[in-house]
Amino acid sequence: MGVPAFEIARGVRKYYNYQHKRQSCRRLRMRRPVLSILLLLLAASGISAQDRFGAIDRDLLLKIERPASQTDRRFLLAPQPTPGQLMFDAIHYDVDIAFDEKTGQVEGRVTAVVESTSEPLSQIDLNADPVLSILSVEMEGYGVLTFSRSGDVFSAVLPFALAPGERASITVHFEGNPISALNPGLFIRSHASGTVLYSLSEPWSARTWWPCKDYPDDKATFDIALSVRPGLFAASNGNFIGQADTTRWAEPFVRHRWKEEYPMPPYLFSIAASPYVLLTDDFVYAPGETMLVTHYVYPHLAAQAAVDLDIAVPALSYFSSLLGIYPFIGEKYGIATCGIGGGMEHQTLTSYGAALLTGDHRYDWLYIHEFGHQWFGDLVTCADWTHIWLNEGWASYFEALWFEHLGGPGDLKAYMQTMDTPLYWQGPVLRDPGNTDPWYYFDRVVYDKGAWIVHMLRHIMGDQDFFDATRAYLADPLFSYGNADSEEFEAAFEAFYGGQLDWFFDPWLTRTDRLACEWSWSSWEQEGHNHLSIYVRQLTDPPYVMPVDFRVSSGAGDADTVLWIDEAEESFVFETAGLVTGVQFDPDGWVLCDAAAVATGTESTPAAPFLSQNWPNPFNPSTTLCFGLDHPGPVRLSIYDARGGLVRTLIDGRLGEGTHEAVWNGKDSEGRPASSGVYFCRMTAGAKSFTRKLVLLR
The missing domain is CATH 2.60.40.1840 (Aminopeptidase N, middle-beta domain)
Structure with a gap:
């Protein structure tokens, strides 16, 4: 699954810019962004960071299109791939679907190019919710295949077994009403300018509106054709190729074609169809190199959107400089307004709730969150839903990075405090296997505590190593345009830290306390x-x-x-x-x-007896031990080897209150140099004792 060559991307982009002039939605140029100046003036006006951030409602981040309660046991845990699905990769999808926004009906065709990865592959298992009827399955060059269904999986028998590395092109014809699914991924809403039909497939609802291998760790490129009624424009991922009249259900429709050349998991494939106004801007990322920024908004919200969305180019510029160029620079970035309560990070085109367009930058934090997913979630996707904090925790930290960029360290601290919300956290960041809440994957703990884990990691490593590690992780061919889990993320950062980080990650990911x-x-x-x-x-x-x-x-x-x-x-x-x-x-x-x-x-004396860690440690040839007494009394200070044998007694007598120092010269009681190794200093003062570990390196 390769990434498009940069030179090819340049040519596609030129065609894309031309084709956007031919779209059926009205196009408006946006004003030059003044967002940074406005927010910096706001910060200087005396309004505290706590006041500016205090009204943030982080529940908007949750995927709230889901039913409030879910009783179907299919969804208590993430669906797992069948044994057969582990034996092939989806390489490319050619998707052609028609949508009836009046009834919720869909009909279409999906051609999946798959590649056998291990042992010979005799059948193809794909996911399709029972609300979709599978009309036929064909294999290129071999005609119709027999298939069977079980739950949300259908299995097509191949005419011969595919050897490892061999590919096949499988075409599925289907129809159905995804709106009626128990866990739908397609929605229809009304608004002041008309109707909007849009998808929200995360985490595993792509299968409710198109057949696919519906798991986050299998990415593919896409050719996309979306047919909707005239008056609607169907926005989607990647580059816009063009549109043409067609007929569906014996009525006139318009077919909108898109091409996504960067690998993408099924849950990020999207449609947002409505009467739209197109707002555009240019991101100049190198001399003579420009990427088009596209925002599809309801006509009645165009004025508010023109203000709120001028954040796009400044955000593209800042995060590209901080973490590496925007990952889909050969295509676009923008938003499509829809009926979602918050936002959804569809690759190259975020689905963005209409209520977020207020004309006063009120929801910049949420815009930045979804934008941050283009790096963490889309460029590098969690290997499975257990590791969703790699998507959501990082996107939440993008919010803090943005406000730090605008307002400095004080705003960083204040913003992180908005994510210190333990009353809303249910369980650890990595899912507890005993938790049967289906939406625990998207609990506030994943977003907020996940962001804190990133924040603390930054301080542990220091800014230079932390951001170097982040850029290297995002660019690593093992993960870039692919997937990663928590262990892989930890290992990538350990390489820059210069040591193990399990002492940090293990408790913060698996414990429920702090x-x-x-x-x-x-x-x-x-x-x-x-x-x-x-x-x-x-x-x-x-x-x-x-x-x-x-x-x-x-x-x-x-x-x-x-x-x-x-x-x-x-x-x-x-x-x-x-x-x-x-x-x-x-x-x-x-x-x-x-x-x-x-x-x-x-005070004139220490509040309690103590023995501090020796300095230096490791040491050679000598080290200093500092200790204190809160009142006069007997004290003994001795050095022991790792087996518990006495090496030397440094102090054994009565001392006054206050702090004292003792130096061990690395020799035993006979004056012989001690060998390299671990030693222990034990201090006894009355009924209290303290021990410190010393390391002697010859």
């Missing part, structure tokens, strides 16, 4: 030196492993430091340039965490 802790700080002066102790106690069990920023304020100014939180209780001690006047936990909002500050302030 990092929660109590923390305190104390500062004191001793013998002319200022000291700071930060104590953290995790309330979640087992404890999370997370780097957390602390901002320390003193007479010398503010200083940021990163502490790795990985134990149920731990203390960190520093010497500071001045007496500390304040400490902030995660001041810039990088960690999904409930943190409560307790018992903080300036």
